[in-house]
Amino acid sequence: MVITLGAFDGFHTGHQRLFKTARRMAEVLRTDWGVVTFEPHPGIYMGKIKAVMFEQREREVLRRALGVPHLYNIKFDEKLRNLSAEEFLTRLNERIKIHGIVVGDNFRFGKNHEGGLDDLRHFCLTHNAGLCILNIDIYAMSSAKGRKRVAGGVTNKLLYELGYPWFIWTKVIKGNQRGRELGYPTANLDIADRALFPCEAVYAAAVPIFDDKAQDMSWHAACVSVGRNPTFKDVNELRAEVYITDFEGDLYNKDIQVFFLNKLRRVREFANQDELIEQIGLDVKRSRRFFDLAFKPDERRDIFMKFAAAIRDMTSENFKPKIISLNDK
Numbered sequence: 001m002v003i004t005l006g007a008f009d010g011f012h013t014g015h016q017r018l019f020k021t022a023r024r025m026a027e028v029l030r031t032d033w034g035v036v037t038f039e040p041h042p043g044i045y046m047g048k049i050k051a052v053m054f055e056q057r058e059r060e061v062l063r064r065a066l067g068v069p070h071l072y073n074i075k076f077d078e079k080l081r082n083l084s085a086e087e088f089l090t091r092l093n094e095r096i097k098i099h100g101i102v103v104g105d106n107f108r109f110g111k112n113h114e115g116g117l118d119d120l121r122h123f124c125l126t127h128n129a130g131l132c133i134l135n136i137d138i139y140a141m142s143s144a145k146g147r148k149r150v151a152g153g154v155t156n157k158l159l160y161e162l163g164y165p166w167f168i169w170t171k172v173i174k175g176n177q178r179g180r181e182l183g184y185p186t187a188n189l190d191i192a193d194r195a196l197f198p199c200e201a202v203y204a205a206a207v208p209i210f211d212d213k214a215q216d217m218s219w220h221a222a223c224v225s226v227g228r229n230p231t232f233k234d235v236n237e238l239r240a241e242v243y244i245t246d247f248e249g250d251l252y253n254k255d256i257q258v259f260f261l262n263k264l265r266r267v268r269e270f271a272n273q274d275e276l277i278e279q280i281g282l283d284v285k286r287s288r289r290f291f292d293l294a295f296k297p298d299e300r301r302d303i304f305m306k307f308a309a310a311i312r313d314m315t316s317e318n319f320k321p322k323i324i325s326l327n328d329k
Contacts (some may be wrong), residue, residue, distance in 0.1 A: 051195030076090025085115025100130035221291035
């Protein structure tokens, strides 16, 4: 097995270059390859960051859509944190027979981050494994930058930096049903437990809609409002509701995936309901344009189709993440 090691929050374009290199090494060595990461994210465990870009189920969607054959989630706890670099690699090798390793040149691991590239070189030399160290200059994108861009309001720049649209997979919950009264029925998204979410604004989005058996699927342009309904002044908590174009149906209590494409405007208070309805109409038109632009390049359409296939398969499989402990003997 050829592995690439890291926290891997987001699988952004820099990570994807590591994956491409691991895939090529595996072809040369005539073996398989995969990603080794940690659960929870080490930054979360140690309190250095407050949130990650994607939850476990969403990360599995990314794995499948991006063609990563294996994803190993290593349990990150105090015992793992205190393993030396040598012990970590030894235990990992016992669980996953390592034939090659691919990392960036800033990779650190082991207790107090004492392990580095020399430790990897020694391990690979003594275990007859391949090693590829990529120059850190390839990281035009970083996970920290991605989290900042999500929190600041998703724009199409993030789409290009990630190589795909930032998205959520969540449940539709009961709302005030005011959208229906305005002529734009919306699905209210459950975001209560999400530590990272785009700031208050109106966003263009894309939503895949599946039939009851999760077989047939169609993509729809959508418009997402994130805010507290300032025009009506009756909402205290942050809410996210999505209007899906060319769709009629009941999504209540069902799972939904929303792919954010671009921020359209800030949330503001309108003088009356008619002004709000007029603005929503303009938002929907702009959302359709961003949707059309997102699907126009063939390579972009292809990644959307891969996302849809991954979601469909995971829905039918009733996916549950598997966490591996290196402390088990």
